[in-house]
Each structure stands twice: as C-alpha cells, then as structure tokens.
Amino acid sequence: MNLPDMKEAKSRNKEKVEFIYTNPLKSDAFSGKKYFIKTYGCQMNVHDSEEISGLLENIGFERVESELDADIIILNTCAIRENAHDKVFGFLGRCKHLKKDKPDLKLILCGCMAQEKHVVDEIMAKHKYIDLVFGTHNIHEFPNYLMNLGDGLNIEVKSNEGNVYETGETFKRDSKYTAWINIMYGCDKFCTYCIVPYTRGKERSRKSKDILKEVECLKEKGYKEVTLLGQNVNAYGCDSEEEISFAELLEKVAQTGIDRIRFVTSHPWNFTDEMINIIAKYPNIMPYIHLPLQSGSDRILRLMGRRYTKEEYLQLFNKIKSTIPNAAVTTDIIVGFPNETDEDFEETLSVVEECKYDGAFTFIYSPREGTPAAKMDDKIALSVKEDRLHRLNEIVNKYSNLNNQKYLGKTVKVLLVGNSEKDDSKLYGYTETMKLVNVICDKSLIGEIVDVKITEAKSFSLDGIVEK
Ligand code: SF4
Known part of the structure; x- marks a missing residue:
C-alpha cells in the first residue's frame, strides 16, 4: 500500500488556526424558548447536534421532543444519500404549515446539505419559508445568527474550513456514560462517490492536548466510554507538523485509564502496524474495528479512488485478526457502482466469504451531485443491483449470525x-x-x-x- 503523502498534506494545512470559541451571548438571552432538533446521517452529525444543543441551552433554550412544541426547529442534515434529501424537504414541508398558527416559528437547516451549492440554490428557489441555513464550518456562530436573524431567508454558509474551533464544555451530550469526541474534521481522500470532502472540507486535526483534556474531564464526570470520531479518523495528525500520529494519540488516551475507547471510521490506507500493536496492547482500547471495504474488485476500487487493492485489504485484515484474535470487524460495502460487472461483484462476495465479518452496512450506490462518480455513465439495471444487494445481505447475515453464536454460554x-x-x-x-x-x-x-x-x-x- 502506498504511504500517505504526509509532507504534502502538512504544508497544505499550514494556515490552520485553532482557538477557543466563547459564546458572547448571555445565558438567559432566549430564556423560556423551546427548540426541537432532528438529526440525519452519521455519528459526526449526531455529535454536531450535541454541540448545537449545548450552544442553545447555554443561552436559555430548552429542548422539546416534538416539533409541535418548539419555537425553533432545527434539521441537522446529511448529504450522503439521495433519500436523506427527500426526507428533509418532506419534513420541512410539514413544518411550514405550522407557521400558519405560529408565525414566529423559525425553521433552520444546517449540516452537510447546507454545504451543497445545488441545495442552497434549491432553497432559494423553492423553500424561502426556511428562516436560516448555516453550514458545517460555522456551527459555533449559530447563537449569533439567531440573535441577529433578519426577516425571510438568511443564508450563512462558509467554505473556509481552515479553522478548528474548540467549543470546550458547551456540548449537551445525549448520554451520561458514553461520549463522542471529535478528534478531526474533514477528509482529503476524495473517493469518487463521496460528497464528504466537499461538505466537510479538508482534514484538520484538533490538538492532542485538548483531546486528552476532554477525555480526562469526561472520565472525572463518570463517563465509561469515549469514541474518537473523524470522517477518516486514523488520518489524525497527518495535516499538522506538531501533532502526534493516531496510534500515539490512541496510546495516550488509553493511558488516561478511561474504561473503554473506540474509534470510527478508519480508512484501510491509514491503518498502520503501530495502530494494530497499540490496540492489542491496551485492554481499554476495544477490540472492535470498522474497516470499510466498499468493493472487492480491484477495478472498482480503482474507479472509486479507494487507494488499496483487494490483496492489500486482505493482508491488513489478516494482520488485524492475527494480532488481535478477539477483534470483531465490521465493514461498509457498496453494490452497483457504475458498470460493476458480475465478475466484480463476485470478487466482493469472495472477500466477504473470506473475512466473515461480524456485520456490514450494505448499500446500493446512489450518485451524489458534484462527485466524479455521478458523471459516470451506468448501464446496469436497478433490478440487477437489487438482486446483488439481496445476495450480499444473505451472506453478511449468515456470518453475523455465526459470529454471534460463538458467544452463546460465554x-x-x-x-x-x-x-x-x-x-x-x-x-x-x-x-x-x-x-x-x-x-x-x-x-x-x-x-x-x-x-x-x-x-x-x-x-x-x-x-x-x-x-x-
Ligand atoms: S475516506 Fe472516502 S468515503 Fe470516507 S469520507 Fe473520505 S472521501 Fe468519503
């Protein structure tokens, strides 16, 4: 496997600025007001919603569980799949009618969809009833946007993703026992089917000392488990000359003594031997690894821009299993990438048969506007793709069940x-x-x-x- 070009990535990110953001608004600025938040998509979005909730509660908002009781409704959106787009606008359409009885109700859209130009164009053309749109790079400014909200549609989307904001203790975490910790933002991989590098920007690692402080603080509060989060979590440190590697960070987090440590999502290309050895060494780093395969065909992997071959993936998988024998490994697989042949698909099945995953998230490929793969001409019928997904799921479920049976009586x-x-x-x-x-x-x-x-x-x- 080719090593990442650390030097190039580091010089590209030299302009990075990191600072602590303090909210200038008073804690009772919105006292008595209610917010409802709905989150779509991945753990990164779930954690962003914890940040948004914390920011709102710091200025007096109270959370409600129904949009009917809210003064502001926030949709934290996902851009990965087409049906997420339909769900968001379906929900917003229903909320629009609430404004008839509650003219002061504010509808707010944020998250990855807000970073997509075609979505913002669509909002400006067809959904002017939305009050505020803000993106993934300026969540911390949300309270100020609310304070200064003008009439009609306000759009606050920034493409400058150079800054890493430390919002400190403003998170309103969903759990008292398990916590997400963002350790880096963005992705530089540019897999050809994926919108994330466009919506989340380039890779930016947080300072390790701030991450460790956050872990210590959570441990003191009684948290048992932390999950280190990044779109490409094991690329941690590649963008910064001063920072340690992900393996070193894992070791330092393990040395804090917190009971359980997890991390998602790893890219096979950044998965080093050092990481494997550290996971094996520390019992508080959980033996669970999510290792996206996406396809078992070298031809499709090349078209996807995944940076590894089937052989290299299997070598890595076997190294993980031989060094950490009790490790459970799960994966992501896309079927029906443009012009995937029967032979390509059989290659994917052969990897699944060999790896016998504990579980897999399986998807039929759906094009995302603005990505290179969306421009690829595709001649494979949907029925063929559905049939492949069905066959794949049968095998995935078989191994998931067999792996679970091993726990019986233990x-x-x-x-x-x-x-x-x-x-x-x-x-x-x-x-x-x-x-x-x-x-x-x-x-x-x-x-x-x-x-x-x-x-x-x-x-x-x-x-x-x-x-x-
Ligand atoms: S590694 Fe690839 S699939 Fe994962 S977030 Fe980055 S571009 Fe998307």
Missing part, C-alpha cells in the same frame, strides 16, 4: 446504557466487541460495566443475564 463484559425499547424488563448495552446485548437486570445498573452470561444469540443481537 460471560462477557457489557456496558449497560439504557432501557431496552422492546422489553421494559430489560436493559441494553454493548460488549467490548460492540455486540448489542439485551439483559434482564436491575435498572440501577445503567451506566455500569457488568459480567453478562449470554443465553441466546440472534443474528443482530444477544440476550443475557447478569452474573453475580
């Missing part, structure tokens, strides 16, 4: 994080390998890491009882 450590949605007598939590477990136990154990004996293994979850 005792594993589970961090209990909440009430089971389907059965009120149970709590749910996750094993070190990220298996979902439903457990019959006392509610007082929420937030604890407990020994659980697995009594039933299903395709997508486990059942268990707490061992005394």
Whole structure:
C-alpha cells in the first residue's frame, strides 16, 4: 500500500488556526424558548447536534421532543444519500404549515446539505419559508445568527474550513456514560462517490492536548466510554507538523485509564502496524474495528479512488485478526457502482466469504451531485443491483449470525446504557466487541460495566443475564 503523502498534506494545512470559541451571548438571552432538533446521517452529525444543543441551552433554550412544541426547529442534515434529501424537504414541508398558527416559528437547516451549492440554490428557489441555513464550518456562530436573524431567508454558509474551533464544555451530550469526541474534521481522500470532502472540507486535526483534556474531564464526570470520531479518523495528525500520529494519540488516551475507547471510521490506507500493536496492547482500547471495504474488485476500487487493492485489504485484515484474535470487524460495502460487472461483484462476495465479518452496512450506490462518480455513465439495471444487494445481505447475515453464536454460554463484559425499547424488563448495552446485548437486570445498573452470561444469540443481537 502506498504511504500517505504526509509532507504534502502538512504544508497544505499550514494556515490552520485553532482557538477557543466563547459564546458572547448571555445565558438567559432566549430564556423560556423551546427548540426541537432532528438529526440525519452519521455519528459526526449526531455529535454536531450535541454541540448545537449545548450552544442553545447555554443561552436559555430548552429542548422539546416534538416539533409541535418548539419555537425553533432545527434539521441537522446529511448529504450522503439521495433519500436523506427527500426526507428533509418532506419534513420541512410539514413544518411550514405550522407557521400558519405560529408565525414566529423559525425553521433552520444546517449540516452537510447546507454545504451543497445545488441545495442552497434549491432553497432559494423553492423553500424561502426556511428562516436560516448555516453550514458545517460555522456551527459555533449559530447563537449569533439567531440573535441577529433578519426577516425571510438568511443564508450563512462558509467554505473556509481552515479553522478548528474548540467549543470546550458547551456540548449537551445525549448520554451520561458514553461520549463522542471529535478528534478531526474533514477528509482529503476524495473517493469518487463521496460528497464528504466537499461538505466537510479538508482534514484538520484538533490538538492532542485538548483531546486528552476532554477525555480526562469526561472520565472525572463518570463517563465509561469515549469514541474518537473523524470522517477518516486514523488520518489524525497527518495535516499538522506538531501533532502526534493516531496510534500515539490512541496510546495516550488509553493511558488516561478511561474504561473503554473506540474509534470510527478508519480508512484501510491509514491503518498502520503501530495502530494494530497499540490496540492489542491496551485492554481499554476495544477490540472492535470498522474497516470499510466498499468493493472487492480491484477495478472498482480503482474507479472509486479507494487507494488499496483487494490483496492489500486482505493482508491488513489478516494482520488485524492475527494480532488481535478477539477483534470483531465490521465493514461498509457498496453494490452497483457504475458498470460493476458480475465478475466484480463476485470478487466482493469472495472477500466477504473470506473475512466473515461480524456485520456490514450494505448499500446500493446512489450518485451524489458534484462527485466524479455521478458523471459516470451506468448501464446496469436497478433490478440487477437489487438482486446483488439481496445476495450480499444473505451472506453478511449468515456470518453475523455465526459470529454471534460463538458467544452463546460465554460471560462477557457489557456496558449497560439504557432501557431496552422492546422489553421494559430489560436493559441494553454493548460488549467490548460492540455486540448489542439485551439483559434482564436491575435498572440501577445503567451506566455500569457488568459480567453478562449470554443465553441466546440472534443474528443482530444477544440476550443475557447478569452474573453475580
Ligand atoms: S475516506 Fe472516502 S468515503 Fe470516507 S469520507 Fe473520505 S472521501 Fe468519503
């Protein structure tokens, strides 16, 4: 595998500025006002919503769980899939009618879709009832935009992604036990099907000392688990001459002594031997790795701009499995990339058969406007793509089930994080390998890491009882 051109990336990002953002508004500026926030897409967006919630609650807003009770409705959007676009505008269309009875209601769209020029053009042409649109690079300025909101449509989208803002303790985290920590922003990989480098900008790493401070602070507050987040999390440090590598950062986070550390999402190209050794060395770095494959065909991987071959991916996979034997590995796979042949698809199936993943997120390719792949002529019928997805899912589910069966009768450590949605007598939590477990136990154990004996293994979850 070719090594990343660190030198080139570092000089490109020299202009990076990092500073602490302090909100100048008073804590009661919006006292009594209510906000509703709806989040689409990945963990990065979920975490951005935690930041938005924190910013709003710092100036007096209270969160409500229904848009009907809100004074402002915020949609934090995702640009990865076409149907996310339809869902967002469908929801906004329904909210528009609420304005008839509540003329002061504000509708706000933010997140990745706001960074897409064609979406902003569409809003200006057809959705002028929206009050504010802001992008992914200026979330921290949201309170000021609200304070100074003019009549009609206000658009505050910035393309300058050079700055990394440290908003400190302003997050309103969804959980008291597990926390997301953004360690870097953006992506420089430019996979040909992906909109992220255009909506999230180039790679910018946070300072490691700030990340470590955040981990220490969360540990002190009683958090059991942190997940280090980045679109391309293991490219951490590549953009900065002063910064340490991702493997070094992982080691330092492990040395804080926090119970559990996870990270998403890794790119195989940036996955180093040093990382594998550090994960194997520290028991508090969880043996769970999400390693996107996307395709098993070298021809398609080249067209996708993924920077590795099937052979290189398998070498990496086998190195991970031989060094960390208890590791669970999951993946992402796209079927039906433009002109994917039966032979290309069979190559993908052969990797799935070889890796026997613990799970996979599988998708039919959908073109995203503005990406190189969207311009590729595609002659493969949708029915063929649907058939491939169906065949792939059958194999993925088979291995997911077989991997889960290995847990039957074993005792594993589970961090209990909440009430089971389907059965009120149970709590749910996750094993070190990220298996979902439903457990019959006392509610007082929420937030604890407990020994659980697995009594039933299903395709997508486990059942268990707490061992005394
Ligand atoms: S690595 Fe590729 S797929 Fe992942 S965010 Fe970057 S461009 Fe998108």
